[in-house]
Amino acid sequence: MKNKTDKQFSDAEKQAVEWFLALQSDTHLSETQLIDYANWLKESPEHEDLIARCESSWNLMGLLEDDPEFSAYTHEHLPISESYLSSMTHWSRYAVASLAVLLISLSLIYFDFLPTDELSDNVTYYQTVTGQQQIVNLKDGSVVTLNTATELHIDYSKNTRHVFLERGEALFEVAHNPERLFTVYAGAGEVRALGTKFNVRVRDKQVIVALLEGKVEVETESHNKINTDKVTQTLFPGEQTRFTSQGEITRVEKIDPQLVTQWKNRNLSFTDMPLHEVVEEINRYTTMKLVVADPAIVNKRLSAYFYIDNVDSFLSAIEELFDIKSTQQAGKILLSQSESHNQ
């Protein structure tokens, strides 16, 4: 295997990396700098090629953000830092409020939001707070279930059904109507359906679309720095795909439909999942956030199944089974290796 040390990079490679990172940063390059860059590109075909390679590595790297192995590297050898402590005191103020919100459980709200005149344009907003879920029955027979901390607005007109999922997660059960395409806009893409059942989850840097029944088409516009491409992916039942905020669609994955929609029953189940991901998932539903305070257990894998309103049962189970103890401190629940483990 070739193992390049720093000294072996060519001048062109070094320049390409420098230009690429400069263009990538949020600070604007001056007119002169951009002209210099353009002239450099023109010098040799190799230069553009190297920029393209940097770009493709950079874009690919974006896909790793949700990969626990790689997101964990950003925590590597990180002591419990000052910023962490200051954020705790900040959060302690919310301790009381968070308990109150925990008490809000599933609220089923049935809504008929379309006015009698169905021809008129109509935009309706729906929002759930942390821990809350909401079922919205639409006039056309479609049902949208909002998961925790979700915000969407629905715009129905005579010929179209548009849903804008701003954040969070929702399950769509679309009433069949070939005349009125049902489109969910999320992140850098859109999901088009006629009559189907699918789940869309908006995460920080990516959107996940899972199909349960029927057929949907996912289309994104990828705005990488070179150009704008439209990319389309058709999903079949039992498949899911992800797309990034840059509009790149990743490969299709097989899913277990039961698991994708278990949130509807306020169940969470994890199979062989690293602790930090489990914590991230639970934190979507609770305002009393769990924090992994011990690097030694960040990647500890566990399997669990529990009711989201009963985080305590989860905590006592992991204490028993995985030697992870929890201590409540300043409005957060800190998880660490229990002492008995080291004996």
Added chain:
Amino acid sequence: MKSVEENVLNIDSQLTDERRLFFRDLYDKHHVALCRFLKKLGIAEDNMADIAQDVYVRVVRQNDPDKLADAPRSYLYMIATNLYRDIIRRNNRNLVNQHVEFDDEKSATTLTSPEIRSQSEESLERLKQAIRELSPKKRKVLLLQRFHNLTCQEISQDLGIPLRSVQRYLNEALAFCQSRVGEME
């Protein structure tokens, strides 16, 4: 010749009047400067109008009000520079495959074909391996910047590493990754 509205603003019929005015205003304020910039890039007079128009089309498509509000002219220049890079790339390709007709449209739509997909999966694997082989410091700097969008300044403060070292780590880490991803098997 068609007006700006016809050419550019109609690409998105859903533009609100407000946005339409906004882009009109952008055009009025920066068009002359943009053309001057394009000239400096070496764009011939004949192509100037077309390329300037492409710049606006991208601006409307990308619809990034923050960047526009922040520094509209720099943003236009940036987009123009990216367009210029496209032109260079196309020329380079034509030099290589003079006999192969290159269809830009086609390459975009076949992006998800199994063949290309497995290719990018392979690249992803190589990238993962490259990241694993980086020293922990370089790796951390690279991923902090990529995942959390931290500036070098912020990383320097967070990790207590001098700014110049952060920049060097970042450069070296990316150089290493791109060389690995681009390697021929």
